[in-house]
Amino acid sequence: MRKIAEINEKISRKSAVVLTVEELKAKVAEVGVTKVAKEVDVITTGTFEPMESSGAIINLGHTDPPIKIRRCWLDGVPAYPGFGAVDLYLGASCAVEAVEGEEVREHGGGHVIEDLIAGKPVQVRAQGQVTDCYPRATFETTITRDTINQFYLFNPRNLYQNFIVGVNGGDRPLFTYLGPLQPRLGNAVYSNPGAISPLINDPDLQVVGIGTRIFLGGGIGYVAWEGTQHFPLQKRLPNRTPIGPAATLALMGDAKQMNPRWVRGCYFKNYGPSLMLGVGVPIPVFNEEIVARCAVQDKDLVAPIVDFSIPRRVRPTFGLVSYAQLKSGRILIEGKVVRTAPLASIFLSRQVAQELKQWIEAGTFTLTEPVASIPMERSFLPQDRWTEF
Template sequence: MRTIAEINDKIERKQAVVWTVEEVKTRVEETSVAEVAREVDVVTTGMFEPMESSGALFNLGHTDPPIKIRRCWVDGVPVYSGLGAVDLYLGASEMVEGVEGEETRERGGGQAIEDLIAGKALPLRAVGQVTDCYPRASFETTITRETINQFYLFNPRNLYQNFIVGVNGGDRLLYTYLGPLQPQLGNAVYACSGELSPLLNDPELRTIGIGSRIFLGGSIGYIVGEGTQHFPLQKRLPNKTPIGPAATLAVVGDAKQMSRRWVRGCYFKNYGPSLMIGIGVPLPVLDEEVVACCAVRDRDLVAPVIDLSIPRRIRPTFGLVSYAQLKSGRISIEGKSVRTAPLSSIRRSREIALELKQRIDSGEFTLTEPTAPIPMDRSFLPQNVWGSRITFD
């Protein structure tokens, strides 16, 4: 029906019809897939949730005399320095090193990234490898986003296509990457926004690929390839959506243009820091199949309920539940009513889809043609460790 070039031409002339994914779902139920496909050009989606496989790459610029940084800390958070002399990578889940006090220990890479995006000044301490061309041994300074050169988010695993529902069938409280899980199935936590989630509305990644422009942290970002733990061969329902964690994407964007509203550091008690990121993905309506996929509802999407009290790679499951059940506030597990809570912000996800719609309507945001598709044939390889002793607390 359309090409991305034709859609961009309409966007530039401010004649494109852009709807949020929720508007599309409602209109399909009121009319039909064919009718909506004839009318709409772009569908906007959004998500706002913790994504710990994220981080910031930045370049300090050279000191005088120059230094080849081999160890570095930003606001007490260790920064990876095994790149160029003053190129650094600040991981979102890295923790403050060697400082006592609960308040300090709850800070990490995610909070440091948020503060830099917000324009705050942070202390930096560096130790160098002394060489003939880099004679300086150490230095200390403060940095802001204005006093460093390149500063961009490079996130190896974002935009999860579905996830798990975590529960705790054991006898003690668990502190997990989903937050606290109460013993004896006291609660259930899920981390996906369901029918709002970008990749559940394009389950086979037909409309996006390497080079696709997205909304990332309040600015423009791009998909750079498959994410780590990309597993598109996950089992799927007849509607093509996966029954558990599946595809992931790696993304990049200029952090100097981002907003603290859409990039927030967070901390999971007794687990560690992370980063909440707002991402919006525009889906070009190339044909009716795009709309048919976007018509999927929470009742048509499922996630596995996993018992995280079992400390193994493969854990017991209590079966599948729909996102409609999860969003109702309670699910039933073996006859027990269990309260549910999301890590993903449904309200913020809606706001991102709406803001992206407004940017496209104004002609500010156009689409890009992918340079290559995302591979959809990747299996998931576990790591088997032989000859080592396994201990559990």
């Protein structure tokens, strides 16, 4: 039974044995769980996929005379200013406001966050609530990453532990958060990278907890809390992996240290902006059970095929499909061969795990003990009480 302190000591001496989760799976297939558990200290996982429930906290610094901002736009994208005079929250999925007479830009909070991380200038336009201590009414300027105070990502929901496969059984194209879904089962889109995805390899969150240090956007981040829509009570297979959306995590990290390679604004046609984000989670090898969980293969994981043509919260499904089938490029739905495509970049997900491995091997990234566990008894509550106006 290894301890975090022992593993960190080996990391500091640059003698820790680190494998990416794909390397680990191959090694287990070759020599077995017991031998791998004795030899390996850390397993690195990674994903690069859209995570629209993300955003940035920004402190602009006070003006002279000072302003109490109550409306604000960054490159035309509204930022929320309702919790401090010059504090802002910029949501990744917030869209640029349309200007009359101008063509609507496919631009949103994710793009502004990417630009700031890349050191590019961003235009600020603000309106204030005039008070005795904040007499200024308006403010316009240009900011960069280096001319603002705090700039950190605080993401309420990242790292979905599994997700759905979207299809369209209707007769017209649909534009969704999974991208375009073609009519009459013309395509199928899945977003989770499967067996290399971080939380798939720690299905009961025995290792990952509040305070876990992670790779976030090319910098160092931390698990801050359970994520919104956290649903660990999802039905699970005997290998403990969920059959659909389950656990989620809230993440945070200093955006000034991040790399635009791993934080990219994106736009879904007729849906809106989002953020492609690279996240890597290290899994310390304490015992054989951890290795056995990480040895899970795509053929052992499933996701539900959901029909988006039915505009309801609970949509009908065409059953479950394995990630091995999804990654083959074709699945069979009611006798029809349907093309599949991932929203996550499998290539870049692998690169996240590889870069995190390199950090650990170089001794620049050590592991942390969680200060608390993520709750595993949360139910998912819908809004069934509503009034139609």
